[in-house]
Amino acid sequence: MNELHPLLKPDTYRFIDQSNLGPGFSALQSFAMDDALSISVGERISPTTARLWVHHDTIVLGIPDARLPYIKEGIEFLRSNGYDIVVRNSGGLAVVLDKGVLNLSLIFPDSKQVNIHEGYEAMVSFIQHLFSDLTDGIEAYEITQSYCPGTYDLSINGKKFAGISQRRVKNGSAVQIYLDVSGSGAERASLLKRFYEIGKQGEDTRFTYPHIEPNVMASLNELLNTTLSVLDVSDRILMKLHELSGNLITHALDGKEIDWFHKRFDQMIKRNEKALDNLE
Template sequence: MLFIDNNLTNPYFNLATEEYLLKNFNEDVFMLWRNEPSIIVGKNQNTLSEINYEYVKEKSIPVVRRLTGGGAVFHDLGNINFTFISTDDSKSFTNFRKFTQPIIDVLKELNINAEFTGRNDLTIEGKKFSGNAQCNYKNKVMHHGTLLFTSVINDISSALKVKPTKFEGKGIKSVASRVTNISDHLKTPITILEFKDMIMKHVSKMNDNYSVYELSEEDLGNIKKLYDEKYNTWQWNYGSSPKYSLVNEVKFSGGNLEFYLNVEKGKITEIKIFGDFFGKANVSDIESLLIGEEHNEEVIEAALSNINIDDYIAGAIVEDIVKGLM
C-alpha cells in the first residue's frame, strides 16, 4: 500500500488527485489531506439546491463535485479527509465499516467512543463527525470520508443552508444532522496535525507492506491537467447536475418577481417570469433570450447586458433578474 501525506489544500486539485490515483495506480493507496474552506457535492446531486448560493458567493467558497455519491459536505482546515483506494473484493463497495474501523480504533486510543451509524456516518454521543462515500472503477473501490476535528460548525450550516421549496428534481438531497468536532471530546488536547499523524501511524501498523509515496512532477502535471479540464470547470461542478426545476421569488423596488425555470444538462430549457410589475415591452422577450443559456450567473448577466431591463420590468435591474434565477 502506498501512503500519501498530501499537504496541498486546493479542493479542485485534491479531488483531481483522487481520480488520478484511482484510475492510474495499480497499488492500493491510503491518503490523508485537507481542503481550504469549500463545499464538496456528491456526484448525483443538484449543486445549486445544496448550497446557500448568496453566502457561497459572498465568501468566495469553492464548490466542487466529487466522483462518489452521497450528500454535500463542507470542508475547512479543521477537517481531515482520508482516502482508501483498494482492489475490490466484491464486498468492499457496501462495506463502509471496513474502511472506517481504523478511525474508530484511533479514537478509542484517545478514550473517545465513536460508533458507525446509519448508512455511512461516524458519530460521538449521537452527533456526526464523519460522513463517508464510495465509488467503483474497474476492479478498484475508492472510499473517502471527512473527520471534523476543529471545523467551524457555523460555517457548515451557513454554507449548506438553502430554502427547501426552491428546487425540485431527481438529485440526491443531503440530510441535515447534528454535528460535532472530535476536539470537543478529547480528555487531553492535541492539534489536528498530531491527530493526523496518529491516523497515519495506526494505518501503517495495519499494513506491513507499505511505502511512503511522494507525488512526482509527472504526477503533479497530470493532476493539474485533470484540474484544469474537469474539476475547475463550471460544467463539472454545476452543469453536471441532474435535471431540475427552480422556483424563486424576489422583491425589488417596483414590486415582486416570481421565477419558474427548468434546467437540463446545465442549460435553461423553460422559463417563466411573473409579478406585479409594469413594463413597456413584453417580458416574454427576456424569457426567450435565456432559453438554451447555461444556468450560470456570469452567462445570464452577459445575455441580459445588451437589453434595457427597465423596459420590460419597470424599476428592475439586471441584478434583480440574476438573483431570482439563482
C-alpha cells in the same frame, strides 16, 4: 472493539500526505488525484494507498445540490461567506471543508470483486481503531438531520463528526472520509442549513434535501474534550498504517499516474463548468 477489517492489512501501504499544501490546493485536484490513484491501485501498479488532504474554506456540493431551484442564490451566499465551491464526482451531498477538517482516502484494489459495503466498513474499522485509546463509542449509522447524511455516518453519543463516500474507478476504489477534528461542528452545519434554506426557498423538489439540525454535529475535540490538531490526527494515521503493514512507501505520482491525473483533472474542470453553468 471490533476486529480490524481484512482490507486494512495489505503487505505494503503507500502514503501520500497532501494535508499541508495550503489554500492554493484545489478540491478538484484532490478528486482527480484519487481517480488517478484508483486506476493505479486497481492495475496493481501501486499498492493500497492512503492519502491525506485538507482544503481551506471549500464547500463540496453533490450533483443533486447543483439542481436546487435557487442554487445561484445559495452559491452566492456561500461565496459571500468566503467559500470556494466545487461539485464532487463521488456520491453524497454538500460538506464543509476548512483547516480543521482532515480528509483521508483509502484506496483499495479489486473493486469488481469486493462488495461496495466492504470499503465503507473498512474505513469505519480504521477510524474506530485509530481513536481506540480515546473512545470506544464511535458508531456508524445515519444521522438523518446532519448535512450529507448517510448509512456510514460516524458519531459519538448521537453527534456526527465524520462522513464517508466512495468513488470506484476501473478496478480500484477510493473510500473518502472527512473528519471534523477541531472547530465547531454546529457552525459548519448552520452554514449549510442556511444554504439549503436559500437554495430551496420552500419549494417542492423531486429530490429530498436534508433538514439540518446543527446540534447533531460536532468536532472530535468537542466530543472527546481534547485539543487534537489536524497534524496530530495525521501523525496518528501514519503510525497506524505502519503498525498495520510494517512496510510503508511514500512517493508522489509518477509515470502513467501523472497522465491519468491530468486527464481526470480536466474532466473535473469540465464537470464543474457544466454543473455550475450560468451560476457565475
